[in-house]
Amino acid sequence: MTDHTVHTEHFDKEAGKLGMWIFLFTEMFLFGGLFLVYAVMRAQYSEDFHTAAEELNTFIGTMNTVFLLTSSMTVAMSITAIQRNERRLALFLVSLTLLLAMLFMVDKYFEWSHEFEYGVYPGSDVLKNMPHGELLFFGLYFMMTGLHALHVFVGMILLTINFIRIRKGSINQENFLLLENSGLYWHLVDLIWIFLFPLLYLVS
Amino acid sequence: MGGETYTSFLEYKGKYKGLLAWLLSTDHKRIGLMYFYVIAVFFFIAASLGVLMRTELIAPGQTIMGPQMYNGLFTVHGIIMIFIIVIPGLSVIFGNFFLPILIGARDVAFPKLNLFSFYLFLTGALLAVASQFAGQGPPDTGWSFYVPYSVESSTNVIFALTAAFILGFSSILTGINFIVTIHRMRAPGMSFMRMPLFPWSIYATAWIQVLATPIIGITLLMVIAERVFSIGFFDPALGGDPVLFQHLFWIYSHPAVYIMILPAMGVVTEIFPTFSQKPVFGYTAIAVSSLTIAFIGYFVWGHHMFTSGTSYFSRLFFSLLTFLVAVPSAIKVFNWVATLYGGSIDLKPPLLYAVAFIFLFMIGGLTGLIQGALATNIQVHDTSFVVAHFHYIIFGGMGFAAFAGIHYWFPKMFGRMYHIRFANIAWGIIFTGFNLFYFPQLVIGMQGMPRRYFDYLPQFNTGQFISTIGAYIMVTGLVMMLINLMYASRKGAPAPANPWKGVTLEWQIPSPPPLENFDVIPEIKRRPYFFGENEPDKS
Amino acid sequence: MKNKESHITGYPTYAYVLIILLALTTISVAATGYHLGAYTVALALLIASIKVATVISYFMHLRSESLFLKVAVSGVFLIFTLVIIITFFDYLFR
Structure with missing residues (x-):
């Protein structure tokens, strides 16, 4: 971003990317609000948070971390592939990313349904009879992972659109802003998880 | 330019005809005008609610409505005024219309996103209205949605929360659009330090919009989750912390005050040089103080919570920062006055409103300091002193700046001129009414009149009575202003390209501007506000 | 480009x-x-x-982005950290 900008009639790629970055800032602050709540509540109920976190399955959490980190790499590689005009490879990498995202969601589904089986879901009686700190922990857990899963879902839709567009050729070596921006979005989903994982699963 | 024929953006015919040509237009000027119409309508709705409240308060006891009705009225008055009018107001109307023109661009960076923001805004606004009529009656929590009451109240709180969430999202997208526009689309030669000061203020505002609004978004979502799924966040019954809600709420809502006032400062900064025919005094100081206000203003939220039981250290810290944030605001005031000093002053309606802005903003700012001090805050907290203070800032500040801006840019926007003397008279009535309206509130607030009460002790009757009369006078003036502008937009005399002898870029193009603003993108060779050839050019 | x-x-x-x-x-x-x-x-x-x-x-790819973006990203993290610290001015000293 130099101080001296020349107006261009045609499509401005840098503007698109800058806009995406600023949008990501707002996403960071959206989750930031939840992290702030987490910090305050944890400071008040650290014992309860420890006990509650022990009930979460660290293995599932770790697997999901591996899925998301790997998918972040594949989506980053797909941009390199498109830049080098290797379309088939790009398609393969994008579908790999989608597959990993699906694995993440399946994992999440099993995790949540397991908790629901034990009567641990928002507003349940089991939860209401827990000590306040644990109740708050699970509330935050569902809110944070739920909102995150929603973002994973949106990311998957974006990736699917990219897949179709690469196939049709409207995303190509010359024009791949959508893929780049979707990639940025996908990395953000990853970033949030990088913080969520230790705070929710590893505090026991 | 007057003799040449061209198609203005008002007459331009694109793919669509009639109303659709407006509703589907991505032209920043048309979108700006659509916002203008919507906001004007909502302003008069919310103002009528205000008049109803004032009428209730004309005498002690129940006058025209009961307490629940009154609670609903002040909540909806607050939600509409804050979330639909003052927070987006100036930046979506004048930001959309004039930001691209002032920096020499043909449109904003993302025109389609701009139209999308408008529809999000419209959805949110309509939802806020719907909360009035649907289901269990209007929300009665006040615009600040304090928990635990907002979790317990059986009224339509969820509607109102969702409306505020959607409006916030629209505000974020507009902010992103403006930041990118300023970074990527300035005319050749226009460095940041050659940018006019209204774009500067929009730039600072857009950053607060982007960085603060998500916090209220997530907070509102948490309250919704608490109501719908009874997830514990803020409700003490579930172990939650209501003070934490106040923190989160004000982390956004205090910076939101700067979202309102910064563009207002930007508008009057454009007006002072034009009507004193003199370069703005202290260009750099005004530009930098916008950013300083935005930055410090982000960290003063706790001064809304001095009586909420926050820690002493925290209160001390927030009080200190509150006093600090007054410094850059005062710098601006001194610079405006210094701009007027020694200028050839032309007392036209825009300048009248701008000068009134300084006067009212000063009262609002200084009464703000009374509340920023820890000891006096306890005395005036939750009294009508606070109500008067923020109306001096929001209405006297942002509102008068909006009127100033409308009168300043009206000939450019509509290509027609309003009746100047009639506008002057309306200004006098509004200004008188305003002070009669709010000044007594300061006094009775100091004496202990609580805010948000539909009834009061007889000793406050004189103040409340004067206040209500002032409100009637002010509304009369507002209606006069409206009639003048509405008449002028259809039948007014055609306005020249540059009726006020302004020197910024919007006055170099015809009135109303053509579709893409500039035939040839101008090249900028010096700082803005350069009047005449003889002045030294320091840039 | x-x-x-x-x-x-x-x-x-x-x-x-x-x-x-x-x-x-x-x-x-x-x-x-x-x-x-x-x-x-x-x-x-x-x-x-x-x-x-x-x-x-x-x-x-922030490495190869403009200086402005680098500053903005760091600024965002800085502001968020400040918000947390300042909120704790309340909770730590009650």
């Missing part, structure tokens, strides 16, 4: 970055086995921050 071609990152770089990220995850998970008391969270957050910095600079 043509000079952007030089910014293509090779596949091996991404693979190395992933290995580093996975290694950090392993350390983070393994560290919970030891009872470090209050330092557990500090360590977990430190590792998470390193991971985030790595993702931002390599996967999101």
Whole structure:
């Protein structure tokens, strides 16, 4: 971003990317609000948070971390592939990313349904009879992972659109802003998880 | 330019005809005008609610409505005024219309996103209205949605929360659009330090919009989750912390005050040089103080919570920062006055409103300091002193700046001129009414009149009575202003390209501007506000 | 825009970055086995921050972006940290 900008009639790629970055800032602050709540509540109920976190399955959490980190790499590689005009490879990498995202969601589904089986879901009686700190922990857990899963879902839709567009050729070596921006979005989903994982699963 | 024929953006015919040509237009000027119409309508709705409240308060006891009705009225008055009018107001109307023109661009960076923001805004606004009529009656929590009451109240709180969430999202997208526009689309030669000061203020505002609004978004979502799924966040019954809600709420809502006032400062900064025919005094100081206000203003939220039981250290810290944030605001005031000093002053309606802005903003700012001090805050907290203070800032500040801006840019926007003397008279009535309206509130607030009460002790009757009369006078003036502008937009005399002898870029193009603003993108060779050839050019 | 071609990152770089990220995850998970008391969270957050910095600079290419964007990203993290600290001015000193 130099101080001296020349107006261009045609499509401005840098503007698109800058806009995406600023949008990501707002996403960071959206989750930031939840992290702030987490910090305050944890400071008040650290014992309860420890006990509650022990009930979460660290293995599932770790697997999901591996899925998301790997998918972040594949989506980053797909941009390199498109830049080098290797379309088939790009398609393969994008579908790999989608597959990993699906694995993440399946994992999440099993995790949540397991908790629901034990009567641990928002507003349940089991939860209401827990000590306040644990109740708050699970509330935050569902809110944070739920909102995150929603973002994973949106990311998957974006990736699917990219897949179709690469196939049709409207995303190509010359024009791949959508893929780049979707990639940025996908990395953000990853970033949030990088913080969520230790705070929710590893505090026991 | 007057003799040449061209198609203005008002007459331009694109793919669509009639109303659709407006509703589907991505032209920043048309979108700006659509916002203008919507906001004007909502302003008069919310103002009528205000008049109803004032009428209730004309005498002690129940006058025209009961307490629940009154609670609903002040909540909806607050939600509409804050979330639909003052927070987006100036930046979506004048930001959309004039930001691209002032920096020499043909449109904003993302025109389609701009139209999308408008529809999000419209959805949110309509939802806020719907909360009035649907289901269990209007929300009665006040615009600040304090928990635990907002979790317990059986009224339509969820509607109102969702409306505020959607409006916030629209505000974020507009902010992103403006930041990118300023970074990527300035005319050749226009460095940041050659940018006019209204774009500067929009730039600072857009950053607060982007960085603060998500916090209220997530907070509102948490309250919704608490109501719908009874997830514990803020409700003490579930172990939650209501003070934490106040923190989160004000982390956004205090910076939101700067979202309102910064563009207002930007508008009057454009007006002072034009009507004193003199370069703005202290260009750099005004530009930098916008950013300083935005930055410090982000960290003063706790001064809304001095009586909420926050820690002493925290209160001390927030009080200190509150006093600090007054410094850059005062710098601006001194610079405006210094701009007027020694200028050839032309007392036209825009300048009248701008000068009134300084006067009212000063009262609002200084009464703000009374509340920023820890000891006096306890005395005036939750009294009508606070109500008067923020109306001096929001209405006297942002509102008068909006009127100033409308009168300043009206000939450019509509290509027609309003009746100047009639506008002057309306200004006098509004200004008188305003002070009669709010000044007594300061006094009775100091004496202990609580805010948000539909009834009061007889000793406050004189103040409340004067206040209500002032409100009637002010509304009369507002209606006069409206009639003048509405008449002028259809039948007014055609306005020249540059009726006020302004020197910024919007006055170099015809009135109303053509579709893409500039035939040839101008090249900028010096700082803005350069009047005449003889002045030294320091840039 | 043509000079952007030089910014293509090779596949091996991404693979190395992933290995580093996975290694950090392993350390983070393994560290919970030891009872470090209050330092557990500090360590977990430190590792998470390193991971985030790595993702931002390599996967999101912040390395090769403009100075403005670098400043903006750091500014966003700074402001958020300040918000947390200032909120705790209340909770720590009650």
